[in-house]
Amino acid sequence: MVVVVVVGALAFGARTLWRAAQSVVKPAGCDFGSYSLQLDQAQVASVIVGVVLRRQLPERAAVLTIGAALQESKLRNIPPGQGDRDSVGILQQRPSQGWGTADQIADVHYATGKFLDAVVRVPHWEEDSLATVVQTVQFSADGSAYARHEAQAQAIADALYGLTAAGVSCRFDKPDRSATPAAVSAALVRDLPVAKPAVAAKTVTVPDAGWATAAWLVCNADRLGIESVRHAGQRWSYSGGWKDDDTASSASVVATLR
Numbered sequence: 492m493v494v495v496v497v498v499g500a501l502a503f504g505a506r507t508l509w510r511a512a513q514s515v516v517k518p519a520g521c522d523f524g525s526y527s528l529q530l531d532q533a534q535v536a537s538v539i540v541g542v543v544l545r546r547q548l549p550e551r552a553a554v555l556t557i558g559a560a561l562q563e564s565k566l567r568n569i570p571p572g573q574g575d576r577d578s579v580g581i582l583q584q585r586p587s588q589g590w591g592t593a594d595q596i597a598d599v600h601y602a603t604g605k606f607l608d609a610v611v612r613v614p615h616w617e618e619d620s621l622a623t624v625v626q627t628v629q630f631s632a633d634g635s636a637y638a639r640h641e642a643q644a645q646a647i648a649d650a651l652y653g654l655t656a657a658g659v660s661c662r663f664d665k666p667d668r669s670a671t672p673a674a675v676s677a678a679l680v681r682d683l684p685v686a687k688p689a690v691a692a693k694t695v696t697v698p699d700a701g702w703a704t705a706a707w708l709v710c711n712a713d714r715l716g717i718e719s720v721r722h723a724g725q726r727w728s729y730s731g732g733w734k735d736d737d738t739a740s741s742a743s744v745v746a747t748l749r
Contacts, residue, residue: 517662519661519662519663519664519713520533520661520662521533521659521660521661521662521709521710522659522660522661523643523646523647523649523650523658523659524646524650524655524658525646526643526646526647528566528647530661530663530713530714531567532565532566532567533566533659533661533710534710534711534714535560535566535567535568535581535599536557536560536566536647536651536710537651537682537706537707537710537711538599538600538603538682539553539556539557539560539581539599539603539651540553540557540648540651540652540703540707541682541683541707542600542603542604542607542682543556543603543607543652544652544683544684544703545682545683545684546604546607547684548607548611549617550648550649550652550654551616551617552607552610552611553644553648553651553652554621554641554644554645554648555610555616555621555624555625555644556582556603556606556607556610557640557644557647557648558621558625558637558640558641558643558644559582559606559621559625559628559629559637560581560582561640561643561644562625562631562636562637562639562640563581563582563583563629564580564581564582564583566581567581568580568581568597568599569581569583570597571593571594571597577593579593579596579597580596580597580598580599580602581599581602581603582602582603582606582629584596584602584605584606590602590605591605606628609628610624610628613627613628620638620641621637621638621640621641621644622634622635622636622637622638622641625637646658647659650702650706651703651706651707651710652703653701653702653703653704653705653706654702655702656702656723656725657702657705657725657727657733658702658706659706659709659710660709660727660732660733661709661710661712661713661729662729662730662732663712663713663729664729665729665730666712666713666716666717666718666729666749667749668716668749669715669716669717669748669749670714670715670716670748672690672691672692672693672694672695672748673690674715675688675690675695675715675717675746675748676688676690676695678711678715679695679697679704679707679708682707683703683704683707685697685699685700685704686698686699686700693747693748693749694745694746694747694748695745695746695748696743696744696745696746697743697744697745697746698742698743699742699743700722700743700744701722701723701744702722702723704722704744705720705722705727705744708720708744708746709727712729712746713729715748716748716749717729717746717747717748717749718747718748718749719746719747720744720745720746720747721736721738721739721740721744721745721747722739722740722741722743722744722745723739723740723741724736724737724739724741725739726739
């Protein structure tokens with residue numbers, strides 16, 4: 492009996508130490524199934540999908556845009572002067588090629604919208620391969636390179652479009668500051684087609700919202716100082732990821748700020 496108790500205690504201690512070590516070693520970032528992004532990349536992806544949702548386009552539009560951005564910039568908003576020739580932004584669009592001014596292209600919302608304007612003019616864009624459609628828009632030196640990102644882009648889009656429940660989980664250090672509930676509400680309404688959230692001292696409640704809203708909040712939790720997100724029987728926290736929570740309603744999404 493003593494041996495059993497000691498072995499059980501050692502096993503529990505080993506598991507606890509292993510989990511603690513993992514949390515220390517694993518860097519801040521966001522997991523989309525088997526794919527991982529850094530926090531700034533996940534935030535860019537969330538804006539891309541928000542533009543797609545606002546335009547009421549099918550998920551395929553999000554997959555194409557994310558796949559293109561993974562190849563062109565690794566989902567980072569590259570400022571003027573740091574890209575190839577005069578290329579700017581997440582899709583490395585060029586002012587000299589008619590995509591807009593450098594300042595316009597540096598806005599992820601604008602850049603995504605201009606890309607989508609071109610995508611929907613491509614015949615069979617919803618059915619053709621990612622590489623075929625994106626190359627038609629981007630005129631890259633090696634259009635085949637886009638194909639390598641299709642599976643990752645699909646996984647990211649599934650989570651951010653709300654097709655995968657609790658599809659993204661981000662981890663980072665405890666927030667030391669937070670935006671106001673009103674600022675979080677304004678950012679949500681700007682990025683997503685949601686009803687006006689209800690704000691309180693530490694919470695933002697989005698009525699009639701689903702997993703797309705929850706995913707956006709998780710991806711932007713670090714910069715906004717969000718400690719937890721609750722929806723449909725699940726609760727996400729920056730330190731523990733998604734866990735069961737019987738108090739989380741499917742009728743709304745609730746973010747709790749620091």
